[in-house]
Amino acid sequence: MPRYNPAEIEPRWQRYWEENATFAQQVTAKPEGEKLYALDMFPYPSGDGLHVGHPEGYTATDIVCRAARMQGKAVVHPMGFDAFGLPAEEHAIKTGEHPRVQTEQNIDTFRRQLKSLGFSYDWSREIATTDVDYFRWTQWIFLQIFDTWFDHEQQRGRPIAELVIPDDVKELGEDFARQWVDEQRLAYQSDAPVNWCPALGTVLANEEVIDGKSERGGHPVERRALRQWMMRITAYGDRLENDLEDLDWSHGVKALQRNWIGRSTGAEVDFKIEGREAREAGAFPTKPGPDFIRVYTTRPDTLYGATYMVIAPEHSLVEELTKPENAEAVTAYIQQAGMKSDLDRTELAKEKTGVFTGSYALNPVNGEKVPIWIADYVLATYGTGAIMAVPAHDERDFEFAQQFNIPIKAVVKPADDVPAEEAAKILAGEQVYVAEGVAINSGEFDGLETAQFKEKITESLAARGLAKQAVNYKLRDWLFSRQRFWGEPFPILHELDDAGDKTGHVISVPEDQLPVDLPHLEDFKPHGRAEPPLDKAPDEWLYQEIDGKRYKRETNTMPQWAGSCWYYLRFLDPKNDQAPIDPEIEKAWMPVDLYIGGAEHAVLHLLYARFWHKVLYDRGVVSTPEPFQKLVNQGMILGENNEKMSKSRGNVVNPDDVVSEYGADSLRLYEMFMGPLTDSKPWNMEGVNGVFNFLGRAWRMIVDERAEELQLSEQLTDAEPTEEQLKTLHKTIKAVSEDITKLSFNTAIARMMEFVNFFTKEKTRPRACIEPFVLLLSPYAPHLCEELWYLLGHKETLAYEPWPQHDESVLVESTVEIPVQIGGKVRAKIKVAADADRETIEAAAMAEPKVQEFIAGKNIVKTVVVPGRMVNIVIKS
Numbered sequence: 001m002p003r004y005n006p007a008e009i010e011p012r013w014q015r016y017w018e019e020n021a022t023f024a025q026q027v028t029a030k031p032e033g034e035k036l037y038a039l040d041m042f043p044y045p046s047g048d049g050l051h052v053g054h055p056e057g058y059t060a061t062d063i064v065c066r067a068a069r070m071q072g073k074a075v076v077h078p079m080g081f082d083a084f085g086l087p088a089e090e091h092a093i094k095t096g097e098h099p100r101v102q103t104e105q106n107i108d109t110f111r112r113q114l115k116s117l118g119f120s121y122d123w124s125r126e127i128a129t130t131d132v133d134y135f136r137w138t139q140w141i142f143l144q145i146f147d148t149w150f151d152h153e154q155q156r157g158r159p160i161a162e163l164v165i166p167d168d169v170k171e172l173g174e175d176f177a178r179q180w181v182d183e184q185r186l187a188y189q190s191d192a193p194v195n196w197c198p199a200l201g202t203v204l205a206n207e208e209v210i211d212g213k214s215e216r217g218g219h220p221v222e223r224r225a226l227r228q229w230m231m232r233i234t235a236y237g238d239r240l241e242n243d244l245e246d247l248d249w250s251h252g253v254k255a256l257q258r259n260w261i262g263r264s265t266g267a268e269v270d271f272k273i274e275g276r277e278a279r280e281a282g283a284f285p286t287k288p289g290p291d292f293i294r295v296y297t298t299r300p301d302t303l304y305g306a307t308y309m310v311i312a313p314e315h316s317l318v319e320e321l322t323k324p325e326n327a328e329a330v331t332a333y334i335q336q337a338g339m340k341s342d343l344d345r346t347e348l349a350k351e352k353t354g355v356f357t358g359s360y361a362l363n364p365v366n367g368e369k370v371p372i373w374i375a376d377y378v379l380a381t382y383g384t385g386a387i388m389a390v391p392a393h394d395e396r397d398f399e400f401a402q403q404f405n406i407p408i409k410a411v412v413k414p415a416d417d418v419p420a421e422e423a424a425k426i427l428a429g430e431q432v433y434v435a436e437g438v439a440i441n442s443g444e445f446d447g448l449e450t451a452q453f454k455e456k457i458t459e460s461l462a463a464r465g466l467a468k469q470a471v472n473y474k475l476r477d478w479l480f481s482r483q484r485f486w487g488e489p490f491p492i493l494h495e496l497d498d499a500g501d502k503t504g505h506v507i508s509v510p511e512d513q514l515p516v517d518l519p520h521l522e523d524f525k526p527h528g529r530a531e532p533p534l535d536k537a538p539d540e541w542l543y544q545e546i547d548g549k550r551y552k553r554e555t556n557t558m559p560q561w562a563g564s565c566w567y568y569l570r571f572l573d574p575k576n577d578q579a580p581i582d583p584e585i586e587k588a589w590m591p592v593d594l595y596i597g598g599a600e601h602a603v604l605h606l607l608y609a610r611f612w613h614k615v616l617y618d619r620g621v622v623s624t625p626e627p628f629q630k631l632v633n634q635g636m637i638l639g640e641n642n643e644k645m646s647k648s649r650g651n652v653v654n655p656d657d658v659v660s661e662y663g664a665d666s667l668r669l670y671e672m673f674m675g676p677l678t679d680s681k682p683w684n685m686e687g688v689n690g691v692f693n694f695l696g697r698a699w700r701m702i703v704d705e706r707a708e709e710l711q712l713s714e715q716l717t718d719a720e721p722t723e724e725q726l727k728t729l730h731k732t733i734k735a736v737s738e739d740i741t742k743l744s745f746n747t748a749i750a751r752m753m754e755f756v757n758f759f760t761k762e763k764t765r766p767r768a769c770i771e772p773f774v775l776l777l778s779p780y781a782p783h784l785c786e787e788l789w790y791l792l793g794h795k796e797t798l799a800y801e802p803w804p805q806h807d808e809s810v811l812v813e814s815t816v817e818i819p820v821q822i823g824g825k826v827r828a829k830i831k832v833a834a835d836a837d838r839e840t841i842e843a844a845a846m847a848e849p850k851v852q853e854f855i856a857g858k859n860i861v862k863t864v865v866v867p868g869r870m871v872n873i874v875i876k877s
Helices: 006-019 055-070 086-095 099-116 132-146 174-184 233-246 251-261 300-305 324-337 395-404 420-427 450-463 583-589 604-618 655-662 664-673 685-702 723-741 745-761 767-777 782-791 838-847 849-855
Strands: 035-040 074-076 148-151 156-159 187-197 202-204 222-231 264-273 292-297 308-311 355-362 369-374 386-389 467-472 492-496 502-508 543-546 549-553 594-598 631-634 815-822 825-833 859-866 870-876
Touching: 006 099, 006 655, 006 664, 006 782, 035 055, 035 583, 055 074, 055 594, 055 631, 055 664, 055 723, 086 099, 099 655, 132 148, 132 187, 132 604, 156 604, 174 187, 174 502, 233 251, 233 604, 251 604, 264 300, 264 450, 292 300, 292 308, 292 386, 300 450, 324 355, 324 369, 386 395, 450 467, 655 664, 655 685, 664 685, 664 745, 664 782, 685 745, 685 767, 685 782, 723 745, 723 767, 745 767, 767 782, 815 838, 815 849, 825 838, 825 849, 838 849, 838 859, 838 870, 849 870
Parallel strands: 035 074, 035 594, 308 369, 594 631, 815 870
Antiparallel strands: 148 156, 187 202, 187 222, 264 292, 264 355, 264 467, 308 386, 355 369, 492 502, 492 549, 543 549, 815 825, 859 870
């Protein structure tokens, strides 16, 4: 019996699409028709394969792409794999198998699963970040960033060759000048406090550390200063924030990025260390010098209330400022702070801790001695790594001052709307006040409002060379090194002296020597020290001689983020061996029109990719200032127990199992029918069964299941549709088309279910209605619809059939139902022509039996007729 059997239908059409390269798109500098570049956030190919949460976003993108092809658009819809990173390397360490072997096996699994779900990817564009011909260009892009400095006046990146070295720097010699230039690069080296995990043998980003332990494996993490590669993303802070405005992204994601960037305006102020040389009036120096501590504050108007200072445990002056009698306590405290993540030290800290250095600074506004403390609630990577603490007007400082009995001095009079009892506590230093107000206890500035005082005090200190206006960010420069084997090698060479030690100077690998491939290592296990595994590489890989000088390769590797920062460009031109992308192709196809992925990447991946793109824009590699015009974050699919799917919770659903029992079309349809795309929702196998039954009804609407062999239903006819059938069709076309544009896939499916319910009850089913419906359903259930299209007599794929268009005239109602009010209440309803005039409507109302019955014997005062809306008969009691 010819029942709906996805196990027989789906593999056949998947083979057809692959053999005919149905979805391959020729990408040229002039797309044929309107272009659509639709992209999924490409997956990391783990050994576990896909679970049913992965296909949700992929299905949404696929529906849009399939509909767009039928609408005549030129569509690029690629897929690839973000394949470097810790998981593959951890597996390799346990098994002894090279990480590339497992990575490629995992990619094979993912590719098979994705193809089994019928996604219309152009597989000729497939890339993996581990492909040598891909990371060649990742390395090339790194060199563009390395070769760029940021011109703050022009607010753009410029080639290092255009950087003018100041005369006073030149006078210090060639070595100093080279060092100065290197410090201006967007990719630079720095001794940075990092999250070091000895067990994993690598530095971890802040987001990879939870409660002082590594997210992967739960290993202890400590803070340690290491020489690291950094990316100067902070230079692009203003552009990264301002350019969000014109993007079609959700308000929530924009807010997350703005909060992460955390732009603030204030002042940098220098406090002289007690007993050190004073500074002569003049320009505010680039660096504070050995006799001063520089702070950044958004509230320079509270300087008179600074009763202590705090420097971060990693601050460069810790050792110098610590008095001998305090040394033991300071050392113990710094070790303790080194075990905490930045999050533990700031947002999660339940109580303030600190230790006194024994040294003092002098407040620049009044010369008062200010004790210098070390406390872990100050981070070396934010601002200058030092703060002036004003406990009367800052929550953290207030808690710290209470903890250590430090004076609290109010210097801002509360606003008039603050209750008198509360204001009295504030002025007495018993309660913190963080809002603006009027200056008090601030010498000659008393009585000034906050905004005016900020400006005046900054000008006054600037005249003495002790302050300047400044902008700061919560955003920190991007830590770009990993002490691991399985990552992109840096295309950087370290200059060596005659003794074989690094001189501190670096050069880039010549472009004609790219890519720098990973060497073969028998042992790529981390050894718990800061030296990366690549230090074990053979000498012929590690060392190189250029122009008589000996160099050693950089042995850190790039983080996993590197490959995902630019993959959207390579998809458009994946075989190009002359450039990462042809400039004409980039101009024609960028930016990405629709980017769908998980909300977990709302900040970091998107911020990093935008940063790289802006550098490439400044350097003329790309023509658009932003990479992703429209972004949608799909909601999470939870387990049936309403918890996040994970192996540890035992609630993972494998899509292979669902496809085996119900078919890929049922899985696709159910994931879209569960609810709005952006909402999180729990998985329910009964729901899969429900949409499977719907697809079965759609099949039976066209195929006669009662026949011995496959044949069309006898109810299918070439007859003209009835008015009601046409109206049902065109309502469905309009609704489904609009819902796809709005990404409202669940409501589109509901409309198509209504269509099937209606036509299942009809005695005849005109082809003129059924064939357009098959096209409407095809983006959602492509295998079933290809099969039905073929059975309906079409020998070519429906993938490029014209998308059905609704006829608005069919939807115009020929008659309307109008309520008739008598005495203020609806007593009857009449049907009249939609364009009926007042006289016709009134006559129809008066002829209605119910109206006649109600007005009999009553005095009609007047009759009000609103065409198409209502009749109101006013009677006299």
